[in-house]
Amino acid sequence: xxxxxxxxxxxxxxxxxxxxxxxxxxxxxxxxxxxxxxxxxxxxxxxxxxxxxxxxxxxxxxxxxxxxxxxxxxxxxxxxxxxxxxxxxxxxxxxxxxxxxxxxxxxxxxxxxxxxxxxxxxxxxxxxxxxxxxxxxxxxxxxxxxxxxxxxxxxxxxxxxxxxxxxxxxxxxxxxxxxxxxxxxxxxxxxxxxxxxxxxxxxxxxxxxxxxxxxxxxxxxxxxxxxxxxxxxxxxxxxxxxxxxxxxxxxxxxxxxxxxxxxxxxxxxxxxxxxxxxxxxxxxxxxxxxxxxxxxxxxxxxxxxxxxxxxxxxxxxxxxxxxxxxxxxxxxxxxxxxxxxxxxxxxxxxxxxxxxxxxxxxxxxxxxxxxxxxxxxxxxxxxxxxxx
Amino acid sequence: xxxxxxxxxxxxxxxxxxxxxxxxxxxxxxxxxxxxxxxxxxxxxxxxxxxxxxxxxxxxxxxxxxxxxxxxxxxxxxxxxxxxxxxxxxxxxxxxxxxxxxxxxxxxxxxxxxxxxxxxxxxxxxxxxxxxxxxxxxxxxxxxxxxxxxxxxxxxxxxxxxxxxxxxxxxxxxxxxxxxxxxxxxxxxxxxxxxxxxxxxxxxxxxxxxxxxxxxxxxxxxxxxxxxxxxxxxxxxxxxxxxxxxxxxxxxxxxxxxxxxxxxxxxxxxxxxxxxxxxxxxxxxxxxxxxxxxxxxxxxxxxxxxxxxxxxxxxxxxxx
Numbered sequence: 259x260x261x262x263x264x265x266x267x268x269x270x271x272x273x274x275x276x277x278x279x280x281x282x283x284x285x286x287x288x289x290x291x292x293x294x295x296x297x298x299x300x301x302x303x304x305x306x307x308x309x310x311x312x313x314x315x316x317x318x319x320x321x322x323x324x325x326x327x328x329x330x331x332x333x334x335x336x337x338x339x340x341x342x343x344x345x346x347x348x349x350x351x352x353x354x355x356x357x358x359x360x361x362x363x364x365x366x367x368x369x370x371x372x373x374x375x376x377x378x379x380x381x382x383x384x385x386x387x388x389x390x391x392x393x394x395x396x397x398x399x400x401x402x403x404x405x406x407x408x409x410x411x412x413x414x415x416x417x418x419x420x421x422x423x424x425x426x427x428x429x430x431x432x433x434x435x436x437x438x439x440x441x442x443x444x445x446x447x448x449x450x451x452x453x454x455x456x457x458x459x460x461x462x463x464x465x466x467x468x469x470x471x472x473x474x475x476x477x478x479x480x481x482x483x484x485x486x487x488x489x490x491x492x493x494x495x496x497x498x499x500x501x502x503x504x505x506x507x508x509x510x511x512x513x514x515x516x517x518x519x520x521x522x523x524x525x526x527x528x529x530x531x532x533x534x535x536x537x538x539x540x541x542x543x544x545x546x547x548x549x550x551x552x553x554x555x556x557x558x559x560x561x562x563x564x565x566x567x568x569x570x571x572x573x574x575x576x577x578x579x580x581x582x583x584x585x586x587x588x589x590x591x592x593x594x595x596x597x598x599x600x601x602x603x604x605x606x607x608x609x610x611x612x613x614x615x616x617x618x619x620x621x622x623x624x625x626x627x628x629x630x631x632x633x634x635x636x637x638x639x640x641x642x643x644x645x646x
Numbered sequence: 647x648x649x650x651x652x653x654x655x656x657x658x659x660x661x662x663x664x665x666x667x668x669x670x671x672x673x674x675x676x677x678x679x680x681x682x683x684x685x686x687x688x689x690x691x692x693x694x695x696x697x698x699x700x701x702x703x704x705x706x707x708x709x710x711x712x713x714x715x716x717x718x719x720x721x722x723x724x725x726x727x728x729x730x731x732x733x734x735x736x737x738x739x740x741x742x743x744x745x746x747x748x749x750x751x752x753x754x755x756x757x758x759x760x761x762x763x764x765x766x767x768x769x770x771x772x773x774x775x776x777x778x779x780x781x782x783x784x785x786x787x788x789x790x791x792x793x794x795x796x797x798x799x800x801x802x803x804x805x806x807x808x809x810x811x812x813x814x815x816x817x818x819x820x821x822x823x824x825x826x827x828x829x830x831x832x833x834x835x836x837x838x839x840x841x842x843x844x845x846x847x848x849x850x851x852x853x854x855x856x857x858x859x860x861x862x863x864x865x866x867x868x869x870x871x872x873x874x875x876x877x878x879x880x881x882x883x884x885x886x887x888x889x890x891x892x893x894x895x896x897x898x899x900x901x902x903x904x905x906x907x908x909x910x911x912x913x914x915x916x917x918x919x920x921x922x923x924x925x926x927x928x929x930x931x932x933x934x935x936x937x938x939x940x941x942x943x944x945x946x947x948x949x950x951x952x953x954x955x956x957x958x959x960x961x962x963x964x965x966x
Contacts, residue, residue, distance in 0.1 A: 327802040330780065593871070632871065
């Protein structure tokens with residue numbers, strides 16, 4: 259009798275204690291956003307102005323959404339913005355973040371700098387890469403403790419290839435720009451061509467000048483005189499000449515790749531699956547359209563929010579374990595639940611194929627099957643990587 | 647004069663007896679509503695209404711038809727008999743879905759872009775309160791006893807339990823990703839909620855506000871990602887529940903006693919919202935992408951007819 263009474267007392271006590279914890283103790287979740295200011299790059303046209311805060315505005319929207327949810331769960335999210343000036347020391351800024359004890363870091367930096375931070379990190383923080391599309395990170399140069407939000411080049415190329423296969427536009431003319439990134443993009447295109455049975459019937463490097471007013475009309479018809487092909491695939495990530503090609507080719511052919519029909523994580527023309535709602539929310543906040551990096555930073559912060567809400571824990575290791583588990587499903591306005599590939603930290607997602615003002619389709623397309631998850635028909639699958 | 651009156655009353659009687667019930671379908675891309683005679687299986691007419699009509703409901707007394715014209719930022723009140731506009735309700739921005747209490751005195755509107763619910767007094771036709779909820783509130787319902795307003799936030803992934811008297815949030819239930827529609831059982835003991843992204847149907851116990859059942863769907867030969875549950879309704883005798891599965895193009899028939907899925911009925915493309923006939927012998931579905939509605943015979947659990955109604959049918963309301 260006494261023991262039962264005692265047990266009852268303990269039960270009531272622990273119940274009251276639990277309720278107290280729920281009611282009074284709020285959790286604080288600190289996230290850092292690390293980027294570096296950029297020189298304004300060369301551009302083909304003045305139509306689209308250079309956007310300085312790509313990524314940051316998406317992070318702010320994600321933070322806002324998380325805190326709206328957090329008011330019901332007593333969880334408060336804070337964003338420490340670290341924007342290193344041109345020529346500043348990014349590594350030092352990152353060390354500062356670690357010193358403050360922040361374990362969740364959104365990194366909007368080029369591939370080389372990400373590698374340096376990863377070495378410096380040494381398993382302390384969980385990094386969310388919202389900038390790189392580097393295939394090496396998804397294939398053999400694996401970065402533990404880094405989650406990659408944007409689709410890799412391989413995922414983008416596979417998305418294009420799936421659609422080309424569906425259209426039976428199998429013969430490709432590949433045009434490659436001068437930069438190292440263009441070469442990587444071309445590599446991804448070649449991999450996809452092989453994977454989906456496409457034939458690269460011609461390949462040329464663009465070596466011409468960059469002034470449309472003077473040369474495009476005459477140069478491109480001459481440059482594109484090759485054997486017959488179905489589509490021209492252009493690899494020009496910076497956008498230095500790709501826009502010239504459409505409507506100027508020798509044969510009347512469509513352009514895909516980095517210009518023309520592009521493969522992207524996000525696009526202003528995307529409005530399906532509730533996307534119009536986030537497009538509106540973003541525009542109201544940032545007074546501009548949402549870019550890929552904004553979408554990535556938004557998703558990174560929402561992923562953190564989703565984990566914290568579900569597991570009620572804030573440590574980087576616990577969050578990482580949850581994000582890589584099968585329980586994690588993120589709504590990303592693309593009609594399918596998004597999740598992470600546990601072998602390389604890549605976010606699984608449909609890739610949008612878009613023309614300048616219209617969304618054409620969003621692979622994986624119907625009929626491209628996969629034993630586990632059709633989203634894994636895009637990019638490096640488990641068996642194709644050395645990452646674990 | 648007398649003869650005219652007599653004639654018109656005769657006509658009225660003829661008109662009312664020949665139509666057992668009328669269904670109204672909001673046509674999102676036609677800026678119109680379709681008026682359908684489900685017994686004859688015919689589209690009677692299409693009436694222009696306002697920009698981007700979505701949520702549509704009949705008042706409990708059957709006299710008013712309410713339609714959210716989202717891009718006009720209002721909920722219209724129409725005379726359910728003549729379809730003349732009676733009033734424009736101050737719904738707040740971009741109204742999509744709304745619920746009416748059983749007394750017909752209050753309307754609760756989800757303002758998706760503003761993360762809030764607008765409360766409208768239907769007698770004075772004034773907005774009397776706004777309630778802050780989670781990100782992207784969508785599905786909304788009032789409990790049969792008018793005690794609770796429940797609101798599902800699509801991005802917050804929660805069902806908020808709002809006290810209908812004080813307009814305060816009393817509890818939150820964390821649910822599967824992107825909850826869409828919710829519906830109380832007639833006895834008010836259960837709340838049925840769909841998750842579009844996880845492809846699940848959850849049953850929440852109203853007393854404890856906890857999920858007690860989680861129902862999964864599987865259609866042979868169809869990818870799991872195509873199963874995106876949206877509209878859900880439970881019949882009055884708590885025998886069957888019906889769930890619209892979106893791009894799976896099917897309505898799932900769930901045994902409300904055992905919580906087992908017993909059948910999948912093929913309807914039109916991207917089936918979205920559902921409504922019972924007043925006698926609950928038929929179920930009407932809006933099929934967004936095939937631009938039609940389907941009629942399901944509930945005694946047989948068979949689709950008996952589909953009727954082309956116009957572009958992007960969104961919601962359906964039935965007038966007895």
